[in-house]
Amino acid sequence: xxxxxxxxxxxxxxxxxxxxxxxxxxxxxxxxxxxxxxxxxxxxxxxxxxxxxxxxxxxxxxxxxxxxxxxxxxxxxxxxxxxxxxxxxxxxxxxxxxxxxxxxxxxxxxxxxxxxxxxxxxxxxxxxxxxxxxxxxxxxxxxxxxxxxxxxxxxxxxxxxxxxxxxxxxxxxxxxxxxxxxxxxxxxxxxxxxxxxxxxxxxxxxxxxxxxxxxxxxxxxxxxxxxxxxxxxxxxxxxxxxxxxxxxxxxxxxxxxxxxxxxxxxxxxxxxxxxxxxxxxxxxxxxxxxxxxxxxxxxxxxxxxxxxxxxxx
Amino acid sequence: xxxxxxxxxxxxxxxxxxxxxxxxxxxxxxxxxxxxxxxxxxxxxxxxxxxxxxxxxxxxxxxxxxxxxxxxxxxxxxxxxxxxxxxxxxxxxxxxxxxxxxxxxxxxxxxxxxxxxxxxxxxxxxxxx
Numbered sequence: 001x002x003x004x005x006x007x008x009x010x011x012x013x014x015x016x017x018x019x020x021x022x023x024x025x026x027x028x029x030x031x032x033x034x035x036x037x038x039x040x041x042x043x044x045x046x047x048x049x050x051x052x053x054x055x056x057x058x059x060x061x062x063x064x065x066x067x068x069x070x071x072x073x074x075x076x077x078x079x080x081x082x083x084x085x086x087x088x089x090x091x092x093x094x095x096x097x098x099x100x101x102x103x104x105x106x107x108x109x110x111x112x113x114x115x116x117x118x119x120x121x122x123x124x125x126x127x128x129x130x131x132x133x134x135x136x137x138x139x140x141x142x143x144x145x146x147x148x149x150x151x152x153x154x155x156x157x158x159x160x161x162x163x164x165x166x167x168x169x170x171x172x173x174x175x176x177x178x179x180x181x182x183x184x185x186x187x188x189x190x191x192x193x194x195x196x197x198x199x200x201x202x203x204x205x206x207x208x209x210x211x212x213x214x215x216x217x218x219x220x221x222x223x224x225x226x227x228x229x230x231x232x233x234x235x236x237x238x239x240x241x242x243x244x245x246x247x248x249x250x251x252x253x254x255x256x257x258x259x260x261x262x263x264x265x266x267x268x269x270x271x272x273x274x275x276x277x278x279x280x281x282x283x284x285x286x287x288x289x290x291x292x293x294x295x296x297x298x299x300x301x302x303x304x305x306x307x308x309x310x311x312x313x
Numbered sequence: 314x315x316x317x318x319x320x321x322x323x324x325x326x327x328x329x330x331x332x333x334x335x336x337x338x339x340x341x342x343x344x345x346x347x348x349x350x351x352x353x354x355x356x357x358x359x360x361x362x363x364x365x366x367x368x369x370x371x372x373x374x375x376x377x378x379x380x381x382x383x384x385x386x387x388x389x390x391x392x393x394x395x396x397x398x399x400x401x402x403x404x405x406x407x408x409x410x411x412x413x414x415x416x417x418x419x420x421x422x423x424x425x426x427x428x429x430x431x432x433x434x435x436x437x438x439x440x441x442x
Contacts, residue, residue, distance in 0.1 A: 097400055101370060104397030105326055108418035112332040115422040119339065141328060270372050273326045 018068070028061035098267035098278075102152050105273060106145035113138040113145075155279040165208035165290055172205050172237050172244055172311075173198045179216040180235060183224055191229035197236040205244050205311055207291050212311075215284040215295070219248040219307045222280065225271075226252030226305065239313070243293070246309040255299040263297055318433050319361070321390070322346045323353040323379065324368040333366075336422050342429070350379030357386040363436070364429050367412070369396035369403055377403070380410045389440075391432040395420065 032054040039050035117138040120131040127135055180194055187194055223233045231251040238245050255263060262268045264285040269278030281295075288295040292312045299305035320342050324330050330346040337344045345362065347353035349371055365383055369376035380392060394407045397418040404415045413432040416425060 097398070101397045104418045105329070108397060108420065109326065109329050109332065111419040112329065112336060112422060116332055116336055119336070138332075141332075272372075 024061045024065055028057050032057045099152070099156065102267055102277065103149055106148045109145045110142050113141045152277050152279070155277055155283065165211060167206045168209055169204045169206050170209050172202055172246060173200075175207075175209055175212050176216055176235050176237070176246065179213055179220055182217065183220045187224050187233065190224065190227075191231075192224055192227045193232045195232055195234045197234055199236075199238045202237055202239055202244055203313065205313060207311060211287045211291065212309075215287050215309060216246070216248070218280045218284045219309075223248050223250035223252065223305070223307075226250055226254075228252065231304075240310065242313060244311045244313050246311070247306055249304065249306045251304040254301040254303055255297070255305055256301055260297060260299055264295070317341055317343045318429065319343045319363045320345070320429060321353060321356060321362040321365045323348075323350065323365060323371075323376070323383075324395075325349060325371040326368070333422070333425075337426065337429075340426060342426075350374030350376070350382065353379065354382055354386050357383065357390075361387045362390050363433055365390050365392045366395050366425075366429070367392050369394060369398050369407070377406055377410065380407060380412060384411050389436075391436050393428055393432055395425065 035050040035054035035057070039047035039054070042050060117135050120135050120138075121127050176198075180196075184194055220233070220235075227233060227250045233251075234247070234249040236247040236249065238247075259268075259270065264281050265278075266282040267278040268282075269276040271278075281297075285295045288309055288311075293310050296308050296310075297305060298308070318341075320337055322330050322333055322344065324333075324346075325348055327348065330348065334344040334346050345356055347356050351374060353365070353367075365387070367376045367379065367383070371379075376394065376396065383390070383392060391413040392407075392411065394404070394412045394415045395418060396403070396415075407415060413435070414428055416428055
C-alpha cells in the first residue's frame with residue numbers, strides 16, 4: 001500500500017530524479033547533424049537512408065520531450081492542489097484553535113461554578129440558608145456563560161451558511177440611514193454625535209441590502225464603542241474610480257499599528273472577555289467581498305479610525 | 314500546621330478569577346487575584362507568593378510576555394500556566410520560559426488544586442535549606 005503523501009510531508013519534487021536532458025540537447029542533434037552531413041557526401045540511396053535516420057532521431061527526441069513536458073505540467077498541477085489543500089488545513093487549524101480558546105474560557109467558568117455550587121450544597125444536599133443566594137448566583141453565571149458560547153457558535157454558523165447575495169437596487173444613503181437611526185439614540189446617550197456627509201449625486205447601487213445593513217451596523221457599533229464622550233462619528237458616501245464608497249469615520253481611540261493588520265482576523269478582539277466575539281469585522285469583510293467590494297481600515301492612535309466599504313456601481 | 318500556600322491568580326476573566334479565588338480560599342489557600350500582567354507585578358511588589366496561576370491570552374501583556382517579568386519579580390514562586398489555548402507550541406514556550414506546569418481550561422478545581430500542591434511540594438523539596 002502506498003502511503004498518501006500528507007501536506008506536512010510532501011513527496012519528492014519533480015526533477016529530483018528525472019532522467020538527464022543531454023541525450024536530447026547534445027546526442028540527438030549531434031547524431032542528426034552527422035547523419036545529414038554524411039548524407040551529403042554519400043551515394044543517393046545511402047543519403048536517403050541517413051536522412052530518414054536523422055528524422056527518426058528528431059521525432060523520437062521530440063516525442064520524449066513532449067511526454068516529459070506533459071508529465072511536468074501534471075505534477076505542477078498536483079502540487080498546486082496539494083498546496084491549496086495544505087493552506088486550507090492551516091486555515092482550519094487556526095480557526096479551530098480560536099474556537100477552542102473562545103469556548104474553553106466560558107467552559108472553565110461553568111466548571112468552577114458547578115464545583116462551587118456542589119460544595120455549597122454540602123454532602124447531604126441540604127445547603128445552609130445563607131449559601132442559597134450564592135448557589136443562585138452560580139446558576140445565573142452558568143446561564144450567562146452558556147449564552148456566551150451560543151453567541152459564538154451562532155456567529156460561526158453565519159460563516160458556514162452559504163449566503164448567496166440577493167441583489168436589489170437601493171439608494172446607499174437609505175441603507176446607511178436605516179442603521180444610523182438604530183444606533184443614534186444609544187450614541188446620544190453616550191454623548192457621541194453622528195454626522196452625515198452623503199454625496200447626493202450617487203446613483204442607487206445593486207446590492208444585497210440586508211447583508212450590507214449588517215456590515216454598516218457592525219461598523220457603526222464598533223465606531224460607537226471606540227469613541228469617547230464628546231466624539232463624533234461621520235457617515236460619508238462618495239464616488240471613487242467608478243465605485244460607490246461608504247466611509248465610517250470616528251474620533252475614537254484608534255487602533256495601534258501592530259493591531260491594524262489583525263482587525264479582520266476571526267476572534268481578534270481587544271474588548272474584555274465576553275464583551276466581543278472578535279467575529280464582527282471578520283464577518284463584515286467576508287460579506288463585502290461576496291458583494292464584489294472590499295472593506296479596508298485606516299487608523300491613527302488617539303485620532304480615530306476610518307473603515308471604508310467600496311462597492312461596484 | 315503548615316503555612317497555607319499563597320496563590321496569585323492572573324487572568325483577565327473576572328468571574329473565573331473570583332470563583333477560583335472563592336473555591337481555593339475555602340480549601341485553605343491564601344489567594345490574591347490580578348486581571349493583567351502589570352497588576353500582578355504590582356501585587357508581587359507588595360508581597361511574594363508561592364504559586365502563580367497564569368493565563369496566556371490576555372489583552373496588552375500576554376502570559377508569555379508576563380512570565381519572565383513575574384519570575385524576576387518573585388523568583389521563589391512557581392508558575393502554573395492555565396489557559397484555554399490548546400496549542401503545543403505555547404505550552405512548550407511557557408515551559409521553556411520557566412513555567413512549572415501547564416493545564417488546559419476547562420479544568421476541574423480538584424485537578425487544578427492538585428497541580429498547585431504538586432508544584433508547591435516540588436519547590437519545597439528542591440529548595441535550598
